[in-house]
Every structure is written in structure tokens, then in C-alpha cells.
Amino acid sequence: MSTVSCVQIITIVSQQFIIYSSFIILILGLVGNILNIITFTSLKIFRNNQCIFYIIIASIVDCGTLLIEFITRIQLNIYDYDLTNISIIWCKIRPMIFHTCMMISLTTVCFSSFDQYLSTSHYYRLRQMSSLKLSKRLTFINISFWIIYSIPFGIFYEITSVTGCTILNQGFKFYFSFVHLSILNGVIPLITASVFSIFSYRNVRHIIRLQIPIVRRRLDRQLTAMVLIRVLYLFIVSIPFGLFFIYTLNTSNNTNDSLRTAVEQLITNITSTFYYLNYAGSFYLYCFSSNRFRRQINYLLFKKIWQKCYEKILFKTTVKRNQIVPISKISNFN
Numbered sequence: 001m002s003t004v005s006c007v008q009i010i011t012i013v014s015q016q017f018i019i020y021s022s023f024i025i026l027i028l029g030l031v032g033n034i035l036n037i038i039t040f041t042s043l044k045i046f047r048n049n050q051c052i053f054y055i056i057i058a059s060i061v062d063c064g065t066l067l068i069e070f071i072t073r074i075q076l077n078i079y080d081y082d083l084t085n086i087s088i089i090w091c092k093i094r095p096m097i098f099h100t101c102m103m104i105s106l107t108t109v110c111f112s113s114f115d116q117y118l119s120t121s122h123y124y125r126l127r128q129m130s131s132l133k134l135s136k137r138l139t140f141i142n143i144s145f146w147i148i149y150s151i152p153f154g155i156f157y158e159i160t161s162v163t164g165c166t167i168l169n170q171g172f173k174f175y176f177s178f179v180h181l182s183i184l185n186g187v188i189p190l191i192t193a194s195v196f197s198i199f200s201y202r203n204v205r206h207i208i209r210l211q212i213p214i215v216r217r218r219l220d221r222q223l224t225a226m227v228l229i230r231v232l233y234l235f236i237v238s239i240p241f242g243l244f245f246i247y248t249l250n251t252s253n254n255t256n257d258s259l260r261t262a263v264e265q266l267i268t269n270i271t272s273t274f275y276y277l278n279y280a281g282s283f284y285l286y287c288f289s290s291n292r293f294r295r296q297i298n299y300l301l302f303k304k305i306w307q308k309c310y311e312k313i314l315f316k317t318t319v320k321r322n323q324i325v326p327i328s329k330i331s332n333f334n
Helices: 003-042 050-079 088-119 124-129 132-149 151-156 170-205 214-251 258-279 282-289 291-321 327-333
Strands: 157-160 164-167
Touching: 003 050, 003 258, 003 282, 003 291, 050 088, 050 132, 050 214, 050 258, 050 282, 088 124, 088 132, 088 151, 088 157, 088 170, 088 214, 132 151, 151 157, 164 170, 170 214, 214 258, 214 282, 214 291, 282 291
Parallel strands: none
Antiparallel strands: 157 164
């Protein structure tokens, strides 16, 4: 088989992978994040809990991340149409919104692990620091900071005839690659979330010694397990993307081999898609890690929402059957 044929096959495989994986992750991710929001805002046990507040915020911005990333991928690979390469306004706005949502989500994961560390601490003063008021303040700072931080993306992204919508300024391109992606989007959130999750897990193992109501203990155990599995998942999906990104930074200018370029593009698509599972899989992780969460979902969907819908349908049907015919209609009929 010739090199040209191999390149064509790899390109087709890469394109088909992007199309199907984008549809699957987008649909499952949106459904999962919406179910997160419905569950955590509907059940009484989760209301006014600061860790749950972080999870709700993360679910909202994760929906934004998935929509912006995968709708663009689907348009490009199915219709060969990319609005970012046509509209200079969208070329500048898209990366601003996209990176804002991504960074808010990652920071929120760090905050949730930090909050669980505080709420499960053996020290009373640290437990007192964990409050919904603090969570709202940190979330406001989180959102405000990353919105302001993303403004340079709108400044330095430009459209060229060769590469489309891209960063032209070499200084900002260096910052984006080595500081934003590597450190702010990689090392810092991974280390921060991992450290506080491990401390939380250590605290919750000895939580029985504290003078805390049993309902609160069970909730803390559940939330700690959910946060821990979320952080572990973030670590797993980030490593392949990070390692291959480091590889591409060191080899991108060293080859003109079309076959190697096609293979690297395929691996890039696979690792980046795998990374975006971080923004789509939280609901399914919570279901997997917590039997109690599965029971809560079952109760909410089938005993509350479905029962209410069934009662409304039954009520409307009963009303229609028992309606009294107006006298005017009876006289007209006679």
C-alpha cells in the first residue's frame, strides 16, 4: 500500500472518529450535566450545600464547553464549514467563551475538593470556614477573573488565508502553549484538586470521631467519594493529552512526512476527545461511585418527576371525561 493511500485512510478514520465521538459525547454530556442540575437543585438534602453549589456551577459551564467545542467539530467535519474561519467576530468571541468555561470548570473542581477538605476537617475553625456564603464569593471571583483573563484571546486571534482562525502573535502563542495549556489548564488544577481530595478522603475515614450528626456524616462521605472520583477522572483524561501535547511541542517543526503528520493528527483527535470527556462524564461518574446517588436519581426521576407527569396526564384525561356539556350545545343538538 502506498504512502498516499495510507494517509487517505488515516485521514478518513480520523474524520469519522471525530464525527461519531462528537455526537456521542455532546449528547451524553448535555444529558448528564442537565440531570446533575435537576438532581442537585430538586432534592432537599442537597440544598444549601456549598460543595453541591460548586457541582451545579461546573455542570452549567460544562454544557457551554461541550456545545462550543463539539458543534464546531461537527460543522467542520460533516459540512466542511467553520464559522471561525469566516467571521472575525466569532473567531475572537469563540475562544474567549470556550476558555472561560473551561477554566471556570477546572477551578470549580479545585474549589469543591478544597471545600470538602474544610467541611471534613478535624478542626472546628476550618469546618466553620466551609459555608455557602464563601462558596458564592469564590464563585463570583472565579467567574469574574476568567472572563477578564480571556480578553487577550479576543485580541490576538486573527483569521489568515493559510491557517484560518489562529494566534499570530508569537509571544502570546508561546504563553498559550507553555503557560495557559501546560500550567493553568494542566499542572495547577491537577495538583490542587488531587492534594485536597486526598486530604478529604483521609479526613472522612475518621469523621466518626467528630460530634457531627449521622445525616451530615453520610452526606460528607457521599460528596467526598463523588469529588474524589471526579478528580481521579480529571487526572486520567488529562495525562494522555498532556503527554502528547509536550511531544508535539518538541517535534512539530522537525518533519515534512505526510504519513507521520496524519498519524499525529489522528492521535491528537483521540487524546483531545478523551480529554473533553472530563466535561461530559461527571453525572455518570457520580452514578458509578455512589450507590446512594443512584438511589437518589431513581427516586427523583421515577418517583417524583415521572409520577407528577403521570398524575397530570391522568388528571387531564379524567377532566375531559367528566366535562359537563353546555346547555347551548344540548339545545343545538336537539
